[in-house]
Amino acid sequence: MQETLRRMQKKRAAGEGGFTLVELLVVVVIIGVLVAIAVPMYLNYRKGAANKSAESDVRAAVSAVEQFYTENGNKYPDDVVTPGAVGVKVTFKLGAATDGQQVATLSPGNTLVYKQLTTGTYRICGMNEDGKVVYKYESAVGGSVKKTSDANLGDCIGAAAPA
Incomplete structure (x- = not known):
């Protein structure tokens, strides 16, 4: 046993320590496999987070519209289109400054459209910057915000796509 230990110490002292090329290649391959698994998962998490922020x-816009309605003599605001700006928070403003203006802050890159449908009903649609998922709230139906099959915000509100 002591002889084996002496041989190992001599090898280290003689500069024969270190990793072989095969060992280094195995480590690089393992790291590559881990990265190949982790990156797509990370991108999916980011996409899901962006969709949740749009929802x-x-x-938040529904709350702002309802508060506007309450504070302005049971009158809904005029139609609003709020384009998203990448990396910048945008405000969703309802009504003129002379009215009891309501504001909802949008997450960076999100776009919202508010449209009155008939007297006493409205629809709010929103999406994030990738534009693949549109969320809709319709006051006539009530309930919660739902994912829709509409291709874009224009389809959602029943008009031409916002500029």
Whole structure:
């Protein structure tokens, strides 16, 4: 046993320590496999978070519309299109400054459209910057904000796509 230990110490002292090329290649391959698994999962998490932020922004806009309605003599605001700006928070403003203006802050890159449908009903649609998922709230139906099969915000509100 002591002889084996002496041989190992001599090898280290002689500079024969280190990793072989095969060992290094195995480590690189393992790291590559881990990265190949992790990156797509990370991108899916980011996409899901962006969709949830768009859904949350629609909910915030519903609250702002209802508060506007309450504070302005049971009158809904005029139609609003709020384009998203990448990396910048945008405000969703309802009504003129002379009215009891209501504001909902949008997450960066999200776009919202508010449209009156008939007297006493409205629809709010929102999406994030990738534009693949549209969320809709319709006051006539009530309930929660729902994912829709509409291709874009124009389809959602029943008009030409917003500029």
